Structure formats: structure tokens, C-alpha cells
Amino acid sequence: MRKFNNKFIRKAQSGFTLVELMVVIGIFLGLVALALVKIPQILANTRASGEIGELPGITAEMQRIANNRPNWSTFTLDSLIRAGAFPENRTTIPTSGAATAQNRWAGAITFATGTISNTGDIGRLTYSAVPMRECKSVVLGTAQLFRRVWVDGANSGTVGAGTAVKADGQQVNEATVGTACSGEANTITFDLPK
Numbered sequence: 001m002r003k004f005n006n007k008f009i010r011k012a013q014s015g016f017t018l019v020e021l022m023v024v025i026g027i028f029l030g031l032v033a034l035a036l037v038k039i040p041q042i043l044a045n046t047r048a049s050g051e052i053g054e055l056p057g058i059t060a061e062m063q064r065i066a067n068n069r070p071n072w073s074t075f076t077l078d079s080l081i082r083a084g085a086f087p088e089n090r091t092t093i094p095t096s097g098a099a100t101a102q103n104r105w106a107g108a109i110t111f112a113t114g115t116i117s118n119t120g121d122i123g124r125l126t127y128s129a130v131p132m133r134e135c136k137s138v139v140l141g142t143a144q145l146f147r148r149v150w151v152d153g154a155n156s157g158t159v160g161a162g163t164a165v166k167a168d169g170q171q172v173n174e175a176t177v178g179t180a181c182s183g184e185a186n187t188i189t190f191d192l193p194k
Contacts, residue, residue: 041133047104048137054087055142059192061085062123066194071120077101077111103127105134107185112159114191116168122147122191128157130188135181139165139188143172148191153183160189 062085081099093099101109107129114122143166152162163180166172
């Protein structure tokens with residue numbers, strides 16, 4: 001029998017080679033980069049979809065509350081909140097002082113009355129601090145509920161400021177929405193009929 005010198009017997013290598021390790025790290029970094037790009041888009045789509053789903057309920061409840069009144073002139077945001085027009089998770093109702101509401105982006109929701117034909121014939125909801133991507137989705141997804149829609153890319157929070165993206169009796173102008181929702185934060189004014 002032949003004896004083998006143990007010094008010269010090589011054991012099989014275990015583990016990764018440097019090249020294999022670099023390939024695995026490259027794939028991992030590629031997946032992380034893809035996730036960093038896609039996750040904000042997915043979150044934005046989720047928030048916009050939530051608002052598109054919630055806004056019809058808010059407007060229907062506001063119209064139900066205002067049903068027995070001749071116009072919107074007697075309403076305030078406080079009275080609409082206290083009457084239950086907004087989801088509880090969007091409102092703050094203090095024991096004294098006016099109730100307030102916030103949208104999904106922590107921007108203020110305000111209410112004012114407006115006029116198209118007769119005094120107070122529209123209620124004007126204003127959503128501030130709406131990000132660009134969500135602004136476009138929310139406007140396009142809800143414009144059919146409203147008589148007019150305005151977008152202010154400067155996010156001034158001013159009711160009816162900015163660009164009219166839906167005129168009374170018209171369809172929403174998609175090209176104008178794309179241009180109007182240009183700010184990092186935007187204000188949207190929705191003119192709700194009685």
C-alpha cells in the first residue's frame with residue numbers, strides 16, 4: 001500500500017470565491033436600489049388611492065348634511081366636522097375652539113362657501129400640502145364629483161388660487177393638471193355643488 005503524505009493532500013474548498021461574493025453583493029445592491037426607487041412610488045399610489053376612495057364619502061356626507069338648507073352659507077368647517085362629515089382620524093375636535101381637519105399628507109383641510117350662480121351655491125374644500133405625484137392622481141380620480149377644481153402649485157392654501165383644471169360644466173383638463181400640480185406641495189380647491 002502506498003502511503004500519502006498528508007501535507008500534499010488538499011481539502012475541498014468551502015465558501016465563496018471573491019468573484020462569486022462580488023456577484024452576490026452586486027445583485028443585492030441592485031435590488032436595494034430598485035426598492036429605493038419603487039417604494040416611494042408605491043406609497044404615493046397608496047395614499048392617492050386612499051384619498052380617491054375617501055373623498056366621495058366626505059362629499060356625499062357634506063351634501064347630506066346640507067340637504068335641508070338653501071345653500072352652503074350657514075356652514076363652517078367646524079360645523080361640518082361636528083356633524084360627522086369627515087372621518088374621525090382626519091379631525092381634531094377640541095372642547096373649546098374650532099375643530100380642524102388634516103389630509104393624508106398632514107396638510108390643512110379648509111372649507112369656505114363660494115358662488116357660481118347664486119350666493120353660497122358651492123362649498124369649497126381646500127386640501128393643502130398635497131405632493132406632486134399624489135396631486136395629479138387625486139385630481140384626475142375625483143374631478144367628476146365637483147363643479148370646478150383649482151390647483152395651486154405654490155401651495156398658498158388660498159381657496160380657489162392657482163389654475164382652474166376643471167371649469168364649471170366641463171371635463172377635467174388632463175394636460176393642465178400635469179402642469180398645475182408642479183410644486184413639491186400643492187393646494188387643491190374642490191368646488192362642491194349643493
